[in-house]
Amino acid sequence: MLPFFELLATDAKTGARAGVLHTDHGDIPTPIFMPVGTQATVKTMTPEQLEEIAAAVILANTYHLYLRPGSETVAAAGGIHRYMSWRRPVLTDSGGYQFFSLASLNKISEEGVAFRSHLDGSKHFLQPEDVVRIQSEIGADLIMPLDECMPYPSEAEAAAVSTARTSRWAARCKEAHSELNEQYGYRQFLFGIVQGATYPDLRRQSAAELVDLDMPGYSIGGLAVGEPKQEMLDLTELSAGLLPPERPRYLMGVGFPEDLIRCVARGVDMFDCVMPTRNARKGTLFTRAGRLVVKNATFMRDFEPVDANCACPCCSRFSRAYLRHLIKTGEGLGMTLASIHNLYFYLDLMRSMREAILEGRFEEFQREFFAGYTMASD
Amino acid sequence: MLPFFELLATDAKTGARAGVLHTDHGDIPTPIFMPVGTQATVKTMTPEQLEEIAAAVILANTYHLYLRPGSETVAAAGGIHRYMSWRRPVLTDSGGYQFFSLASLNKISEEGVAFRSHLDGSKHFLQPEDVVRIQSEIGADLIMPLDECMPYPSEAEAAAVSTARTSRWAARCKEAHSELNEQYGYRQFLFGIVQGATYPDLRRQSAAELVDLDMPGYSIGGLAVGEPKQEMLDLTELSAGLLPPERPRYLMGVGFPEDLIRCVARGVDMFDCVMPTRNARKGTLFTRAGRLVVKNATFMRDFEPVDANCACPCCSRFSRAYLRHLIKTGEGLGMTLASIHNLYFYLDLMRSMREAILEGRFEEFQREFFAGYTMASD
Numbered sequence: 001m002l003p004f005f006e007l008l009a010t011d012a013k014t015g016a017r018a019g020v021l022h023t024d025h026g027d028i029p030t031p032i033f034m035p036v037g038t039q040a041t042v043k044t045m046t047p048e049q050l051e052e053i054a055a056a057v058i059l060a061n062t063y064h065l066y067l068r069p070g071s072e073t074v075a076a077a078g079g080i081h082r083y084m085s086w087r088r089p090v091l092t093d094s095g096g097y098q099f100f101s102l103a104s105l106n107k108i109s110e111e112g113v114a115f116r117s118h119l120d121g122s123k124h125f126l127q128p129e130d131v132v133r134i135q136s137e138i139g140a141d142l143i144m145p146l147d148e149c150m151p152y153p154s155e156a157e158a159a160a161v162s163t164a165r166t167s168r169w170a171a172r173c174k175e176a177h178s179e180l181n182e183q184y185g186y187r188q189f190l191f192g193i194v195q196g197a198t199y200p201d202l203r204r205q206s207a208a209e210l211v212d213l214d215m216p217g218y219s220i221g222g223l224a225v226g227e228p229k230q231e232m233l234d235l236t237e238l239s240a241g242l243l244p245p246e247r248p249r250y251l252m253g254v255g256f257p258e259d260l261i262r263c264v265a266r267g268v269d270m271f272d273c274v275m276p277t278r279n280a281r282k283g284t285l286f287t288r289a290g291r292l293v294v295k296n297a298t299f300m301r302d303f304e305p306v307d308a309n310c311a312c313p314c315c316s317r318f319s320r321a322y323l324r325h326l327i328k329t330g331e332g333l334g335m336t337l338a339s340i341h342n343l344y345f346y347l348d349l350m351r352s353m354r355e356a357i358l359e360g361r362f363e364e365f366q367r368e369f370f371a372g373y374t375m376a377s378d
Numbered sequence: 379m380l381p382f383f384e385l386l387a388t389d390a391k392t393g394a395r396a397g398v399l400h401t402d403h404g405d406i407p408t409p410i411f412m413p414v415g416t417q418a419t420v421k422t423m424t425p426e427q428l429e430e431i432a433a434a435v436i437l438a439n440t441y442h443l444y445l446r447p448g449s450e451t452v453a454a455a456g457g458i459h460r461y462m463s464w465r466r467p468v469l470t471d472s473g474g475y476q477f478f479s480l481a482s483l484n485k486i487s488e489e490g491v492a493f494r495s496h497l498d499g500s501k502h503f504l505q506p507e508d509v510v511r512i513q514s515e516i517g518a519d520l521i522m523p524l525d526e527c528m529p530y531p532s533e534a535e536a537a538a539v540s541t542a543r544t545s546r547w548a549a550r551c552k553e554a555h556s557e558l559n560e561q562y563g564y565r566q567f568l569f570g571i572v573q574g575a576t577y578p579d580l581r582r583q584s585a586a587e588l589v590d591l592d593m594p595g596y597s598i599g600g601l602a603v604g605e606p607k608q609e610m611l612d613l614t615e616l617s618a619g620l621l622p623p624e625r626p627r628y629l630m631g632v633g634f635p636e637d638l639i640r641c642v643a644r645g646v647d648m649f650d651c652v653m654p655t656r657n658a659r660k661g662t663l664f665t666r667a668g669r670l671v672v673k674n675a676t677f678m679r680d681f682e683p684v685d686a687n688c689a690c691p692c693c694s695r696f697s698r699a700y701l702r703h704l705i706k707t708g709e710g711l712g713m714t715l716a717s718i719h720n721l722y723f724y725l726d727l728m729r730s731m732r733e734a735i736l737e738g739r740f741e742e743f744q745r746e747f748f749a750g751y752t753m754a755s756d
Contacts (some may be wrong), residue, residue, distance in 0.1 A: 041704060041709045044422075044709075044714070069678060073679055085695045133595065302452060303456075318463055321447070324447075326449075331712050332421060332422035333419045333422060346640045
């Protein structure tokens with residue numbers, strides 16, 4: 001059997017890495033961007049459309065699926081791949097972020113998380129072991145331990161307590177995971193999540209404790225929650241550098257195209273973010289030149305594609321003018337086409353980075369990209 | 379050049395007809411159902427998805443497109459086919475129905491219609507000639523004259539005044555149409571619309587006046603606006619029987635699957651209705667057995683397709699359980715998949731009827747359909 005992760009190249013001048021994740025639902029080339037499919041659907045897109053833009057893996061959310069339709073329902077379908085008709089790999093996040101951000105009256109203790117559903121107010125109590133079991137039932141290929149994502153800013157003491165608990169929860173998750181049978185006959189890899197808020201010492205402690213658990217992959221959590229961009233980049237670099245090179249590194253919830261490049265340069269292999277799809281639904285399109293707000297009146301009779309150099313199914317067939325009309329009139333097709341374009345852009349950006357890394361010209365790629373790209377903050 | 383309409387077969391026992399409409403954007407087999415694409419998009423579906431289910435022609439709405447993005451914008455794109463990237467025929471309705479139902483402060487005079495936009499309250503005044511010019515600019519293959527669709531019930535006197543005016547407007551539309559150049563190089567066929575509310579004499583008068591105008595096709599308007607079902611069927615039969623057999627007949631805004639069959643039996647060739655798509659978005663699916671409300675709890679773990687005998691892209695790949703989940707969580711994909719299924723069902727029903735007519739077994743088809751189908755009113 002192939003190893004879970006193969007590291008194929010590390011850029012000589014940066015920390016950028018190219019590799020491949022071998023899962024039982026197919027290979028995932030890294031660096032990779034994973035489209036977010038919270039409710040077992042990448043919003044407004046069919047699985048065919050995701051296949052067409054070569055999405056290699058998608059994300060689904062444990063909190064949402066636990067509440068609706070319930071992990072037992074997904075299990076009754078034979079797992080999430082069958083449930084949503086998606087043949088390629090799936091990653092589920094633990095729901096940790098949603099337990100604390102979306103649910104109400106949540107209460108954390110050493111034992112686990114008590115919360116009320118944001119849907120119907122029903123009471124729930126989940127232990128780390130439950131979260132692993134739920135993800136196992138959902139049937140993701142890549143699963144996450146229960147963790148606590150601290151807000152920004154956090155007091156050092158609270159962050160220390162939380163970070164230590166997240167490590168203890170990770171150990172409990174690993175133990176629970178080792179006792180589960182492979183109910184679907186394919187492997188489900190449990191990651192560890194490095195926390196530590198914005199405190200380098202806590203990041204070091206967290207990474208060390210998780211590395212001790214010898215997980216097949218590591219996530220970097222608790223970033224992109226409001227801290228300054230430079231702090232995010234520094235903490236990502238620090239965290240990635242603390243992790244074993246032979247394991248994949250997943251930076252959770254990041255980010256803008258420029259962030260992906262800068263974090264690949266800092267040794268990150270995997271990303272997810274609602275950025276491309278959420279922006280798409282509001283009519284903000286990403287191109288190599290920067291962002292294009294297609295609702296603007298200037299595009300009313302602009303019959304060029306969103307990006308003349310883009311090979312995506314949206315740019316191949318539809319104009320800025322038509323996309324603007326669809327977004328302005330609130331038509332679902334506008335959201336679909338814009339999502340297709342933005343995800344294609346993100347996935348293509350990752351492919352370009354991977355090629356550049358394999359060909360030893362990542363720094364050049366990075367320089368060229370930033371020379372042509374106007375950032376949101378510029 | 380081929381004639382616009384070829385009548386291929388008329389059922390010996392009913393009035394059912396099979397034929398083909400030749401347009402410069404392709405042939406339309408009749409009887410046909412035309413998916414409604416009000417804002418130059420069939421809601422939540424891509425043109426590819428419409429092609430995949432073999433939609434031969436779609437509808438767009440003049441009132442909506444006149445207001446947004448404006449017919450000049452569609453013209454600047456090179457017409458609606460290019461604007462929305464739809465290569466097959468398009469029919470535009472005149473907007474008459476929307477002028478009276480959606481716009482506010484509308485006022486009808488012999489000259490035309492004054493109204494305020496439902497979007498921004500802006501004032502507009504359109505004469506029959508304007509409506510033809512706007513549709514010509516939009517670039518539809520099949521265009522409709524300005525008509526007045528009377529509400530149900532209507533007083534005989536008001537209906538008589540309105541019906542006579544609709545005929546005079548049709549003559550003005552024909553005159554205006556004959557003076558327009560073919561700005562896109564393809565033919566645009568102007569229909570006549572038979573009105574007359576629920577008064578057989580007015581229907582006869584309307585049909586006679588329109589037949590005098592020698593239009594290439596005739597619509598039957600003003601039905602399915604609240605009158606009893608039997609009255610709709612009788613008035614459809616009456617109206618169709620008054621029209622020349624060598625011209626296509628289009629019953630506007632009808633209807634349920636059972637209505638399509640009954641009206642084909644009464645000599646109708648063309649239909650449009652929001653029924654399949656609007657119902658789809660709310661989770662009501664059509665099958666040969668009747669309607670299926672996929673939101674019902676009974677489908678939560680029903681992993682069968684919507685219809686095991688259906689070859690549509692939704693039934694080929696997705697379960698009732700998943701569709702229910704998507705509709706319950708308000709996900710756009712649920713609306714897309716349900717729309718694909720319902721439109722496929724409608725289009726397939728029309729294909730089956732056409733085959734049956736051509737093979738001389740329409741009555742048998744009709745009998746078999748109703749034996750297996752539970753109607754909404756049953």
